[in-house]
Amino acid sequence: MEKTYVFGHKSPDTDTITSSLVMTNLEHELGNTGAVACRLGNINKETEYILNYLDIEAPELIESVEDDASVILVDHNSPSESVANLENATIKKIVDHHKIAIQTSYPLYFRVEPVGCTETILFKMYKEFNVEVTKEIAALMLSAIISDTLLLKSPTTTDEDIQAVKDLAEIAEIDYETYGLDMLKAGTDLSSFSIDEILHLDAKQIDFKDVKSIVNQVNTASINDVLEMKDDLEAGINKIIEEEDLDLFMLLITDIINSNSQVLVLGKSASLVEKAYGVTLEDNTALLEGVVSRKKQVVPIMTENA
Incomplete structure (x- = not known):
């Protein structure tokens, strides 16, 4: 057959x-x-x-x-x-x-x-x-x-x-x-992954109108554990932004216990995240309370505010 x-x-x-x-x-x-x-x-x-x-x-x-x-x-x-x-x-x-x-x-x-x-x-x-x-x-x-x-x-x-x-x-x-x-x-154990692998684990290209973007999401039981890699993550993100000619890269670090996400944002359109969620990025990050779904709580909100 x-x-x-x-x-x-x-x-x-x-x-x-x-x-x-x-x-x-x-x-x-x-x-x-x-x-x-x-x-x-x-x-x-x-x-x-x-x-x-x-x-x-x-x-x-x-x-x-x-x-x-x-x-x-x-x-x-x-x-x-x-x-x-x-x-x-x-x-x-x-x-x-x-x-x-x-x-x-x-x-x-x-x-x-x-x-x-x-x-x-x-x-x-x-x-x-x-x-x-x-x-x-x-x-x-x-x-x-x-x-x-x-x-x-x-x-x-x-x-x-x-x-x-x-x-x-x-x-x-x-x-x-x-x-x-x-x-x-x-699924939250990232210890065996390289920075590049983490940044591609669940990455999706999602353009918010004319804002060329990638939104990646990793689940964790401890946001702080992931943020210990912040410098290396930022270096990896900047490399992807340059290679893919992106306007924005969002890394959602989702706490599966408390149902929140810390977002790490880089790119020339990073202010779109501040506008969409009414937050202020401090050192490229912000807590998005109650945000766990890329499909329902990121794509429509970011698109509406782009």
């Missing part, structure tokens, strides 16, 4: 990796045995914890696909976050929870819903297609929803996400609060 590449966005997070695995399993159950789970980058610490916990291998690492290859996109639909030669592939399906950022000249299965995690949508699809959700698949789905919603504390969390977590925790036979906190804490 024809090979179908199933993958999420670059700088993959837990939702991207688990969704590629879960979507591939669904494709197999529906008869597409040529579906192959793939990834476009290295596994982060949180996802590594999950895969080790479940004794599951990571998806295959790829950088591109063959011309005319069949692909399924999960947890993204923006070409800038996908494989470099996406325009030469045939997109068969998209399952995502982000804003629509793609156009095609042909019809395809396109499912985008305003929920906190792609896995919440996939859970619904399993039920709609009457495909069994095994303990392993349930645990993958559960892990991703916990990750994307920060244990249901993020403003991106919907009632559907909450119900999915409850249902999946029962299937997986997991105490989701205990497991979820351990999982999130595992």
Whole structure:
């Protein structure tokens, strides 16, 4: 059978990796045995914890696909976050929870819903297609929803996400609060990463109107621990700004315990952060109280004030 590449966005997070695995399993159950789970980058610490916990291998690492290859996109639909030669592939399906950022000249299965995690949508699809959700698949789905919603504390969390977590925790036979906190804490260990790796862990290019920007986010149990690397982080950020010709680089250091973010901001448009949030940057940083979601609490606010 024809090979179908199933993958999420670059700088993959837990939702991207688990969704590629879960979507591939669904494709197999529906008869597409040529579906192959793939990834476009290295596994982060949180996802590594999950895969080790479940004794599951990571998806295959790829950088591109063959011309005319069949692909399924999960947890993204923006070409800038996908494989470099996406325009030469045939997109068969998209399952995502982000804003629509793609156009095609042909019809395809396109499912985008305003929920906190792609896995919440996939859970619904399993039920709609009457495909069994095994303990392993349930645990993958559960892990991703916990990750994307920060244990249901993020403003991106919907009632559907909450119900999915409850249902999946029962299937997986997991105490989701205990497991979820351990999982999130595992993802905050930055000790083995270089400064450059930290600055690319979850970096997304998000232009605020004509302000060319990158917004990166790292989770931590201690903001102060991350700020101990501040000088090195700033040097790395300035290098990226120069290489990418950026107007702005925002590093959100998100406290998973207290649900706040310290933002480290550099670039000629740094004052946009002060305008958007009514804060004063001191030594390039400011505390953004209650801000944990890049999608809901950064992109719209920054765009509106740009």
